[in-house]
Amino acid sequence: MRVTIDGVPSQAAQGQTVAGALLAAGRTSWRTTRHAGKPRGVFCGIGVCFDCLVTVNGVADVRACQRVLVDGDDIRTEEP
Amino acid sequence: MRVVVIGGGPAGLAAAGAAAAAGADTVLVDSEPVLGGQFHRGHPQRVDARVRHLANSTVWAVEGMRLHVRTGQADSPSRTGEVLNADAVVLATGAHDRVVPFPGWDLPGVYTAGAAQALAKGQGIAIGQRVVVSGTGPFLLPVAQSLKAVGAEVLRICDANTGLGWLGHPRAASPAKLAELLGYAVRLRSAWRPRTAVVAAHGEDKVNAVTVAKLNPDWTIRSQERIAVDAVCVGHGFTPRLELAVTAGCTLVDGFVAVEHTGATSVPGWYAAGEVTGIGGADLAAAEGEVAGTAAARGSHPSRALAKVRSGRRFAAALAAAHPIRAGWHTWLTDDTLVCRCEEVTYKDLRAAVDLDAAGTRTFKLTSRVGLGLCQGRTCGRAAIDIATALASDRRTFFTPADLQRRPIATPLRLAELASLPEEDL
Numbered sequence: 317m318r319v320t321i322d323g324v325p326s327q328a329a330q331g332q333t334v335a336g337a338l339l340a341a342g343r344t345s346w347r348t349t350r351h352a353g354k355p356r357g358v359f360c361g362i363g364v365c366f367d368c369l370v371t372v373n374g375v376a377d378v379r380a381c382q383r384v385l386v387d388g389d390d391i392r393t394e395e396p
Numbered sequence: 397m398r399v400v401v402i403g404g405g406p407a408g409l410a411a412a413g414a415a416a417a418a419g420a421d422t423v424l425v426d427s428e429p430v431l432g433g434q435f436h437r438g439h440p441q442r443v444d445a446r447v448r449h450l451a452n453s454t455v456w457a458v459e460g461m462r463l464h465v466r467t468g469q470a471d472s473p474s475r476t477g478e479v480l481n482a483d484a485v486v487l488a489t490g491a492h493d494r495v496v497p498f499p500g501w502d503l504p505g506v507y508t509a510g511a512a513q514a515l516a517k518g519q520g521i522a523i524g525q526r527v528v529v530s531g532t533g534p535f536l537l538p539v540a541q542s543l544k545a546v547g548a549e550v551l552r553i554c555d556a557n558t559g560l561g562w563l564g565h566p567r568a569a570s571p572a573k574l575a576e577l578l579g580y581a582v583r584l585r586s587a588w589r590p591r592t593a594v595v596a597a598h599g600e601d602k603v604n605a606v607t608v609a610k611l612n613p614d615w616t617i618r619s620q621e622r623i624a625v626d627a628v629c630v631g632h633g634f635t636p637r638l639e640l641a642v643t644a645g646c647t648l649v650d651g652f653v654a655v656e657h658t659g660a661t662s663v664p665g666w667y668a669a670g671e672v673t674g675i676g677g678a679d680l681a682a683a684e685g686e687v688a689g690t691a692a693a694r695g696s697h698p699s700r701a702l703a704k705v706r707s708g709r710r711f712a713a714a715l716a717a718a719h720p721i722r723a724g725w726h727t728w729l730t731d732d733t734l735v736c737r738c739e740e741v742t743y744k745d746l747r748a749a750v751d752l753d754a755a756g757t758r759t760f761k762l763t764s765r766v767g768l769g770l771c772q773g774r775t776c777g778r779a780a781i782d783i784a785t786a787l788a789s790d791r792r793t794f795f796t797p798a799d800l801q802r803r804p805i806a807t808p809l810r811l812a813e814l815a816s817l818p819e820e821d822l
């Protein structure tokens with residue numbers, strides 16, 4: 317499968333989540349908090365904490381740890 | 397007779413299988429793309445072919461025996477809706493990690509123990525190369541084992557308790573469970589440190605070191621050392637996912653769904669099984685699921701599963717007694733330690749809200765904004781109650797677990813989705 321992460325094409329495996337792909341690419345944070353601008357990435361890993369939000373195919377606030385990648389996905393993070 | 401099982405972990409799988417075997421028209425609704433829940437992640441499970449399995453499907457609201465379901469990719473606005481009418485419901489929504497806050501726990505590179513486990517088992521990813529595992533409870537051992545299996549070096553496994561308390565209850569332990577735990581203990585003993593904890597994480601944009609403390613029995617700090625790491629994972633047991641149980645009106649006891657020996661809750665037609673009813677591991681969850689699924693479908697008494705439930709609960713009680721959360725963790729906090737990660741509410745902010753003499757949950761929450769963010773207090777709720785109660789020195793009660801779990805919409809829906817719901821769906 318081919319996906320793009322912040323405009324960069326990359327390969328993804330069946331069953332890989334957006335968080336899995338970002339972590340595999342060496343990213344540990346991809347968003348900042350509203351007030352203090354602190355970096356956030358994965359915390360709970362199972363969809364509970366909402367730390368890991370990304371934009372997928374133009375839809376904002378998708379939990380990266382829950383969203384399984386499909387061919388052609390365009391992932392945008394707040395902090396490329 | 398139609399039985400709807402919510403949750404496809406060990407408990408829900410067993411419940412659906414048992415309900416179908418007892419002749420009920422059975423539907424299994426699970427949020428994940430594949431069955432297995434937390435325990436079987438990476439090893440997709442199958443369910444009895446007579447069960448209708450709705451994958452990628454979340455029950456987001458309940459009204460009596462009507463369950464509202466959304467199906468589709470996580471958080472996608474194009475999910476589709478469905479209403480299921482049930483004659484009996486088995487709630488098996490499981491649990492998520494409980495974590496007590498400490499300075500720096502919001503730095504990237506700090507994960508829950510469950511996240512480390514889920515990433516290792518489900519995605520083949522090690523959260524770091526040099527990792528410290530910290531918290532309390534037997535779950536830390538399989539997590540450390542999985543981390544090693546995906547190539548991480550586990551520098552320390554810190555249990556804030558001695559971890560040996562359950563040896564005082566040998567009758568409670570099943571031989572298989574004991575053997576499993578002893579196996580881990582042998583393989584991991586060089587890293588294992590009782591009565592220690594990660595009490596701070598350091599770094600600018602990512603964790604680069606942790607402070608590991610030797611603890612007193614009440615979890616106050618005796619001495620500390622700094623260890624360079626690139627990741628840390630933390631788990632202090634689990635918190636049940638109760639929102640559907642609370643909306644359905646099920647009575648809770650000690651923060652879990654109260655059940656009879658059949659798995660029946662206080663609400664007629666509603667049954668519960670697995671970690672929503674108490675934390676005891678996958679085998680117990682599966683036995684409870686079999687019992688509750690059978691009862692929900694009015695099948696005949698599964699006496700072997702009932703016996704397993706009884707012994708499993710004894711073991712679970714012994715484990716829980718051996719891994720208490722001690723109040724000394726409050727002394728790890730500094731004024732600007734975040735308690736609520738979403739709304740960025742600090743320990744100092746909570747103190748200010750308590751000093752304002754807020755009257756109870758709602759005012760306390762509104763004053764401090766604790767638990768009002770995206771996760772709705774799922775991550776910080778228990779810690780916030782503990783802190784507020786300690787600061788108020790028993791003058792007031794702040795919340796009950798049910799208050800914290802009162803979320804009539806169990807999972808966030810998109811505005812576009814809400815707008816498109818047909819009228820009878822609302």
Ligand SMILES: Cc1cc2nc3c(=O)[nH]c(=O)nc-3n(C[C@H](O)[C@H](O)[C@H](O)COP(=O)(O)OP(=O)(O)OC[C@H]3O[C@@H](n4cnc5c(N)ncnc54)[C@H](O)[C@@H]3O)c2cc1C
Binds near residue numbers: 435509670677806
């Ligand atoms: C992240 C994590 C990892 C874990 N890993 C292990 C491990 O490797 N080994 C181990 O021994 N124990 C592990 N545990 C402990 C584990 O919770 C239990 O051993 C066991 O999985 C509990 O079974 P269960 O059926 O009660 O719940 P779970 O296995 O948690 O299953 C609950 C299921 O319900 C689904 N669900 C929740 N809410 C809804 C809803 N509203 N609508 C539809 N579906 C819903 C969830 O997606 C999940 O699939 C882990 C716990 C966590 C939190």
Ligand code: FES
Binds near residue numbers: 357362366
């Ligand atoms: S990491 Fe918690 S929701 Fe994704």
